[in-house]
Amino acid sequence: MTVTLADVARRARVHPGTASKALNPATRHRVAPDTVRRIVRAAQALGYEPNSLARGLRTRRSRTVGVLIPDLANPLFPPIVRGIEQVLGAADHLALLADTDNDADREERLVAMLLGRRSDGFIVATARREHPLLDRLADAGTPLVLLNRVSDHPRHSSVTGDDAEGVLDAVRHLAALGHRRIAHLAGPQDLSTGHLRHRAFLDAVDRLGLDRGDCPVLPGTTYSTEAGRSGAHAALSLHPRPTAVLAGNDLMALGVLDALTEAGLHCPRDLSVIGFNDMPMLDRMATPLTTIRTPQHEIGAESARLMLRILDGLPEPLHIRLPCRLIVRASTAAVGQPG
Amino acid sequence: MTVTLADVARRARVHPGTASKALNPATRHRVAPDTVRRIVRAAQALGYEPNSLARGLRTRRSRTVGVLIPDLANPLFPPIVRGIEQVLGAADHLALLADTDNDADREERLVAMLLGRRSDGFIVATARREHPLLDRLADAGTPLVLLNRVSDHPRHSSVTGDDAEGVLDAVRHLAALGHRRIAHLAGPQDLSTGHLRHRAFLDAVDRLGLDRGDCPVLPGTTYSTEAGRSGAHAALSLHPRPTAVLAGNDLMALGVLDALTEAGLHCPRDLSVIGFNDMPMLDRMATPLTTIRTPQHEIGAESARLMLRILDGLPEPLHIRLPCRLIVRASTAAVGQPG
């Protein structure tokens, strides 16, 4: 039914080993040009497609990269995944997507599964700051690229946005609008982004000459609208009440907007809100959200490029940081002014 | 480095073949219970994980299903993909995602790649009504499940929403609001959904006693906001102007809203708009969209279940249709009334 290398070899009247060499650009020079032509023609005529299972078994390379993401339904990830797939695909590699659903057990099982399938490496968007599984993988010599996250141990390569720069831009924007009481609804502190943005926020407050006492940080436990909503309720009951909120990410910012509606308040009149990531469709929301745009597609693409280079033996670790940009929309306004 | 079946066998003092039989529930009965225990313990102690490349090579089954989607960044698909992954994962299968980007050449290449990786079957969300590639796959005996689409040749199994029912509900809703001049911005007619919803629209017009002459159908070439926008401009220049539009899908409906804004008109005051699919975040839009909800997660899950059954030898083809539901939001209102 399916055509194998032996079929091609038979048709071209050569030994299968020779056919293999002729079809592989790296070894092609070992075969006479005429013979190569004959073999290539035979392969085309038969519609030969190499069996990657057999190939992978022999070469111990599957040309396959596992991609661990916490939740594909989070609009942040599709553009990233597309970036990964494009780069990987161009290099004739395949991305194996694994949605961990933010569940460590599920992640364990998926990784075992992907390892069984002999993935060459992993691009990991689920990294926590401490992450035993990743350490084990790294110990076993599995190539790893952290995406959007960095590890507390700099041994793992990573590709991220320049969160600190983004946060500084955002706080500067708010300060320029006259805001002095700015709250930060921090993301989970066991994630590097949550931690980093938190620190960057404090840093920005200092650098811009704001008063830390006026700029409270409210910790959230997840990157979700729900966490944003409850965090916002907490922020709204503070005295004095903040006039602006920097959310840990866009979903949390959307939750803040929900909380405002519930409290009968208005954004940006009563509270300016800034998100993080600029996930798709944000510009079409009831209140188009001001946010810090991270180059999602590019982060994905760059992480795939890095993975390919690592698979080719590039010395590690490498840390790539891509610039962010503040996108101003309708959810921020000058203090005390109608939006 | 990696532990193989031979390692396990050595530790348990049996032949590798015996170890294989003991580890496989289906052949376990050929090995004495004590020996099984010994082998299982050895496998656990060593952390044995079977090499699926070798296994697949031998068994000609990769426990892997290719999933062809047109565009992962379209918010419609992530929930579907999650549904697929969940069901497949529970059966210890893996989904290989391939984003065709609506490009037939790219699709060809990806399918060749997936076939090379010996995918056991394909779940296809990119099907056009005429689709030579699919016919070729089917001819070659590759298990196929069409998702969200049906083929004009009923030979291919499929899982879809009950579009006709949804369209009827939508038109009935508009008619109940007093609309008599309802336009349909049809999706691409070479896609079954576009075709089917178009026919269902005409059907609904007839059944609800509306006048076909008052209910024009404007064809769109793609399922995009851009197509919706230009289609809406065309609709708005009609005399008499329609009071309601049923869009081919949600993205087109969003395009209609854009066109309204551009024309200085208001939804729903000047035009009621209905989408299709209820993709995520629609409820948070500037104008929360009335739409027909298709059970996306369930469609994905069901297509995966169907695929697994087909791989187990279920006779084909089977066509599964899942119910839709109209979700009324703020983009529809009674004729001539403010929203």
Place this chain on the structure above:
DNA sequence: GTCCAGAAGACAAACGATTGCCGTCCATGA
């Protein structure tokens, strides 16, 4: 005591590619 059935496990042949090694042949130079 002999025979036989059946259980248990060993054995080996695949699956389809890759790759280092080896033989053959021809051309070249001395």
Place this chain on the structure above:
DNA sequence: TCATGGACGGCAATCGTTTGTCTTCTGGAC
């Protein structure tokens, strides 16, 4: 004329499983 060397392509081992067949051994029936 003969030795040398390079080009070409055949050969066979190998990757890690699975699985049909074969051998061995045990116990029970006669």
